[in-house]
Amino acid sequence: xxxxxxxxTLGAPLDVLCPMxxxxxxxxxxxxxxxxxxKIRTDALVGKRFLEVFELxxxxxxxxxxxxxDMHGSKLHMRFRDAPHTALQGVVVTLPEGEGAVVNLxxxxxxxxxxxxxDLTSADFAATDMAIEMLYLVEAKSAAMEASxxxxxxxxxxxVAAEEQAYTDTLxxxxxxxxLDHILPRMIEAGKGFTLMQMDLDRFKxxxxxxxxxxxxxxxxxxxxxxxDEIRDSDDAARLGGDEFVLLFQGTIPTDVLKTIAARIIERxxxxxxxxxxxxxxxxxxxxxxxxxxxxxxAEELLIKADQALxxxxxxxxxxxxxYDEGKMxxxxxxEGG
Amino acid sequence: MHGLVNRAVECFVRDTYSADNxxxxxxxxxLDSAEFEAMLxxxxxxxxxxxxxxxxQVGLDQSTLxxxxxxxxxxxPNAEAVRRLLRFSGVSFLDFLHSLDDLPARARLAVPDLDxxxxxxxxxxxxxxxxxxxxxxxxxxxxxxxxxxxMADDYGALAILDLVDSTAGMEIIQIQLVEMTFTDGRSFALxxxxx
Numbered sequence: 001x002x003x004x005x006x007x008x009t010l011g012a013p014l015d016v017l018c019p020m021x022x023x024x025x026x027x028x029x030x031x032x033x034x035x036x037x038x039k040i041r042t043d044a045l046v047g048k049r050f051l052e053v054f055e056l057x058x059x060x061x062x063x064x065x066x067x068x069x070d071m072h073g074s075k076l077h078m079r080f081r082d083a084p085h086t087a088l089q090g091v092v093v094t095l096p097e098g099e100g101a102v103v104n105l106x107x108x109x110x111x112x113x114x115x116x117x118x119d120l121t122s123a124d125f126a127a128t129d130m131a132i133e134m135l136y137l138v139e140a141k142s143a144a145m146e147a148s149x150x151x152x153x154x155x156x157x158x159x160v161a162a163e164e165q166a167y168t169d170t171l172x173x174x175x176x177x178x179x180l181d182h183i184l185p186r187m188i189e190a191g192k193g194f195t196l197m198q199m200d201l202d203r204f205k206x207x208x209x210x211x212x213x214x215x216x217x218x219x220x221x222x223x224x225x226x227x228x229d230e231i232r233d234s235d236d237a238a239r240l241g242g243d244e245f246v247l248l249f250q251g252t253i254p255t256d257v258l259k260t261i262a263a264r265i266i267e268r269x270x271x272x273x274x275x276x277x278x279x280x281x282x283x284x285x286x287x288x289x290x291x292x293x294x295x296x297x298x299a300e301e302l303l304i305k306a307d308q309a310l311x312x313x314x315x316x317x318x319x320x321x322x323x324y325d326e327g328k329m330x331x332x333x334x335x336e337g338g
Numbered sequence: 339m340h341g342l343v344n345r346a347v348e349c350f351v352r353d354t355y356s357a358d359n360x361x362x363x364x365x366x367x368x369l370d371s372a373e374f375e376a377m378l379x380x381x382x383x384x385x386x387x388x389x390x391x392x393x394x395q396v397g398l399d400q401s402t403l404x405x406x407x408x409x410x411x412x413x414x415p416n417a418e419a420v421r422r423l424l425r426f427s428g429v430s431f432l433d434f435l436h437s438l439d440d441l442p443a444r445a446r447l448a449v450p451d452l453d454x455x456x457x458x459x460x461x462x463x464x465x466x467x468x469x470x471x472x473x474x475x476x477x478x479x480x481x482x483x484x485x486x487x488x489m490a491d492d493y494g495a496l497a498i499l500d501l502v503d504s505t506a507g508m509e510i511i512q513i514q515l516v517e518m519t520f521t522d523g524r525s526f527a528l529x530x531x532x533x
Binding site for chain 1: 342375376377419422423426429444445447448449527528529
């Protein structure tokens with residue numbers, strides 16, 4: 001019987017095709033190791049038992065050459081027993097005539113570490129191996145990701161800055177405090193007549209507390225809609241935060257017209273609002289100040305005075321409006337009109 | 339034009355000249371922001387305006403500047419990522435030349451909307467090649483000249499390059515590879531990317 005010696009026939013082509021293969025004898029000893037394996041383990045592999053050099057991790061129950069040969073064709077996960085314990089994956093094929101086996105190995109996902117640990121070059125991989133392409137992709141994608149991250153950070157910062165500079169209350173679409181701070185001084189400076197109404201919702205906190213913030217937000221949006229309805233295009237409605245609103249009316253408006261507007265706003269706000277089957281019942285109080293009569297005031301002073309009128313209403317039973325009048329309030333209960 | 343291209347021009351001016359020079363260029367080109375975003379797109383006219391402003395600012399002609407940008411991209415430490423990604427394309431300069439056809443596809447693996455010029459290498463034998471560079475915007479041929487010249491050095495090869503035709507849409511570079519291993523070149527380790 002001629003002794004089949006796989007080495008001369010297998011070794012040279014396998015070195016090119018699978019530079020990380022080992023040829024095992026029937027006893028499980030390494031007879032030959034591919035050039036890349038030989039490079040990453042400088043102490044000679046040849047002559048050592050395969051299972052002495054490598055620890056099988058998956059499947060774990062492989063301890064003898066017989067058991068290894070039984071794994072023919074299946075995927076194996078292992079690592080070097082010596083440091084560095086680089087993880088490898090591979091496949092074993094048995095040779096005919098009981099001549100042992102060939103195990104082909106690859107770095108798998110540990111490639112990123114391995115190129116650094118062993119200073120691998122393109123020449124260490126088979127020409128058909130996708131390892132280099134994968135390394136390229138990892139670097140290229142990391143660079144692209146880094147650029148995207150930088151962009152995201154900057155966009156985030158720009159968004160925050162834009163929000164800070166915005167004139168719109170995002171919840172209601174009304175103008176916000178910043179907008180009011182911008183508009184009011186200009187109205188005062190223009191010296192033309194205008195009226196400021198400061199409005200606070202009554203029982204809004206109860207809606208928020210019992211039906212939740214979503215209901216509260218819904219109510220604020222409904223109120224905003226009513227306000228926009230009741231003012232002209234040339235007027236402004238702003239939400240200063242919470243349930244505080246300010247209305248600015250352009251031009252000189254007769255007191256009885258202002259009373260009608262205020263009464264109608266309160267009346268409409270008092271109509272229960274349906275939020276997902278739950279009735280939200282609120283009301284509103286308004287403090288009104290004529291910009292014509294107090295045109296020497298600053299915006300801040302005007303707002304404080306309107307607020308005083310507003311608090312006067314609140315103390316007198318809510319759901320009312322009042323005009324600021326030289327320190328004494330001419331309280332007008334809603335619905336009574338002129 | 340992709341933001342990466344504009345950003346490359348910006349970084350070239352900052353790193354090769356100075357931040358002040360870049361501010362002057364950005365101002366002369368009436369840019370909205372003095373910083374380009376690498377991952378956004380800009381109208382082609384923006385790039386053109388920047389190049390015109392750059393020519394006026396540093397007093398070199400546009401073709402020289404474009405070639406310098408190509409050199410910068412593959413040699414300056416701040417652009418090391420580009421050089422590394424190109425070195426992945428081939429183990430020798432010859433290998434690299436032959437891989438140029440695949441370069442736009444390779445670049446798109448990383449940045450899908452990057453509109454790189456399409457590249458075609460013709461092997462005329464006796465180590466003589468020509469590279470066709472096609473793009474809607476003229477000038478990429480000069481950038482490729484700078485890149486090829488510097489990559490030849492990087493691989494340690496000696497090559498003579500000549501831009502023989504530069505018309506809008508298509509530019510042709512002639513390459514004569516004199517010696518593959520003229521010097522040792524720069525080292526390239528697969529796993530040496532800075533994290």
